[in-house]
Amino acid sequence: MKICTEQVTFELPLALESGVTLPSFELMIETYGELNSLKDNAVLVCHAFSGDHHAAGTKDEGGKAGWWDQMIGDGKTIDTSKYFVVSINNLGGCHGSSGPTSLNPETNLPFGSAFPEVSVQDWVNAQRNLLDHFGISCWEMVAGGSLGGMQALQWAITYPDKIKKAAIIAASSKISSQNIALNEVAREMIRKDENFCDGDYLAQGSKPKQGLKAARMLGHITYLSEANMSKRFGRKLQNPETKMDAAVSYEVENYLQYKGEQFAETFDANSYILMTKAMDSFDPAKNFNQDLVQCFKHIQAKLLIASFSSDWLFPKEYGKDIQMSAIKAGIRSSYIELEGDYGHDSFLFRSDEYAASLQNFLEGRDECS
Amino acid sequence: MNALEDIVNDWVEVNAKVIDFGCGDGSLLKSLSLAKATTGYGVENDPKKIQDCIANGISVIQQDIDAGLLQYKDMNFDFAIMASSIQCLRKPKVALQNILEVANKCVITLPNFGNWELRTGLLKGKMPSSPQLPAKWYETSNLHLCTIADFEELCEVEKFHIHKKIYLNSQGKTSWLTNCFPNFLAAEAIYLLGK
Known part of the structure; x- marks a missing residue:
């Protein structure tokens, strides 16, 4: 599997939801496999709360395998001999993308707490620039677990024609007060x-x-x-x-x-x-009078929503809620409940049914609803 | 295409929103989607069949039908389908009342336990089996088997309106003779129910 790690600088202003505009920004990315000549085999994986761009493989000898290494690789669930997988470190992170540890050009000191507040929407808007960076017109799939699943959902909502499939795993359309x-x-x-x-x-x-x-x-x-x-x-x-x-x-x-x-x-x-804070504030329905169905109306992507029975942090009802709104909105969406022993972290670990679901979804036929 | 697909294709309108309870591998929804450009959702609880649906590009919801049909109320479904599942449910009467809340038009199919072959099976003193009812008594998922006469009586008592009905013989075909004596000759019945 071909692995490339790069820090990409976008000399473009990025208007954040908070009202602040970043004049330019950097994203640390890692890619697996190769983009085909039609450029229609690209998959974006979004990391969960404390993840980073290193999703698969082992970069250095004795190094740590990526957070989704069980699922991404040659011959694995997201098969890098067929798909070109892009993984990012999100804005506000601390593994190479612009964030609180980056230098503030105005003070020449690390931003620290002065780094502006970011949201899931901001992340997705920043990730949107990766399509142009690679010359891709549309992701074959955007996938992620937990906070990563929220990004996949946001992608489907914000850029309906830039994503064919969204795998929303152990996620929620908004988190609970608990x-x-x-x-x-x-x-x-x-x-x-x-x-x-x-x-x-x-x-x-x-x-x-x-x-x-x-x-x-x-x-x-x-x-x-x-x-x-x-x-x-x-x-x-x-x-x-x-x-x-x-x-x-x-x-x-x-x-x-x-x-x-x-x-x-x-x-x-x-x-x-x-x-x-980005996790707390995620609520895509907030711009639609709290009506998730209206929020989903323009989704063109096909959704796969997966929950784990042992997950008490994001219980399966969260996933089912997304599914019910998807049905009301009349968009193509499947909902599955997986066993998974690990609680919320189950999305990180391969099981046969989990892997089959994701692979069938990614590679499955698409000729009808 | 099988008889059920032909019949349901004929009954369902173009662009309809359809839900299939107990959708199996999703083949009925798929044929509807291809023939009538329907938006379809399947409800299924068998993990293997769910995988078939996902691989076939069919939207599927993992759920036990007994766990509730009413959650699909107010979702603007034009058609609800329950093929060969009604006899597997804990409360078939409630399920029928509820499915009619989900959609104005419902396709219900049932294996006819009054079929002569099954009756002869019983006469031999053992639980009968047929292509429609292949499982042994100790491993069948059927809880509430009924005859065509039983089902139509329930519809009359509960005021479920039977818009259309089709009786199929054991070859999966309609015939004049089967229509004359459905409760004795039909192996399967397909109904279009409404309120």
Whole structure:
């Protein structure tokens, strides 16, 4: 599989939903496979909350496989011997795209908390420029899980003639007040870290690692199912020799400590706040009097909506709601409920039925409704 | 194309919005879409058949029909179809009342348990089987088998209006003789119901 990673600079103004305009912006992208001569085999994959452009393959020896490596590759579900797959790091991220860690040209210091608020709509508008960058007229499919699924849905709504299929996995047309509440607790943990410095920690040479770690630990619990945690950790005690912290008793504590620590090393706290805010504000029906059916009326893409039975963060009713609005609007849309043991994170892991659904959807015949 | 596809194609209007409860691999919806440019949705609960639908480009919703038909009310469906599924439901009468809320015109098909071959099967003292009812008693999904006479009696009592009906013999064909003695000779009946 051919892998290319590049940072693309768009010397174009991007008007954000907040009213702020970015004079230019950068997107970090990674592509897999090759664009065919007709340029009709392009698939865009959108990452979830803390993901990045590295979706598949292993770039360096001993490096980490991409977040959707189980699904993308030669002979895999999204087969890179047939499809040209484009993966991005979203605006406001911290892995090479314009975001809080980028330098603010006005101050020559990192933007920090001064980086403007971004929304799912803004992300999709930024991603729209990739079509021109590659000379593609239309995505064969836009796919993503969780916050990535929201982007796939937004694509279908905003650019009806630029997308043929949208795979909306473990997603929602808007998140619940419980979801927002969990995000706010995470943000509060970050903001109250003494090294947060009102978001200007980079300029001041510090990092709110403890807050970011605690936020991730909370988040991680919500991504897993109770059954999966019981199966994986049960009430097993942590081996004293491998304890992350002297206060740790159980394996599950140690696991969260480790995951949190690892995350705090590589992720940016302002990006965390920005991305959770984008998730909270996602509500495409807001411009249509809260009427999702009206919002869907102009969709031309075919939708596949998939939910996982063990997902309690974005329960399957969220997916079914999107499906019911799609039916009312008379657009072509399928809804499936997958088993998946991993809770919300199930969208990351291949299972036979999940893989078959996505592959049949992508490669399936399209001659009728 | 099979007899049911021919018949439903004839009954459904061009550009109709159609829902097929128990759509199987989606072949009926597909033939309707090709012949009548319908917008179709299937409801199915068998994971393998759902995959067939997706691969065939048919919109499908994974759901147990018993879990509710009424959620599809007020979705402007012109036609609802329930082919060979009514006898598998927990509450067929309620299902019929509800499907008539989903669409003004409903196609219902049922295997006729009054068919003479099944009657002779019973006379031999064992649960009968036929091409329409192939499963053994211990693994059948049929809960409420009925005869044509039973079904039409229910329609009369419940005031379900039978707009059209077609009786098919065991070869899947209509005939003068089958129409004379449907409850005895028909293997399957296809109804166009309305309120």
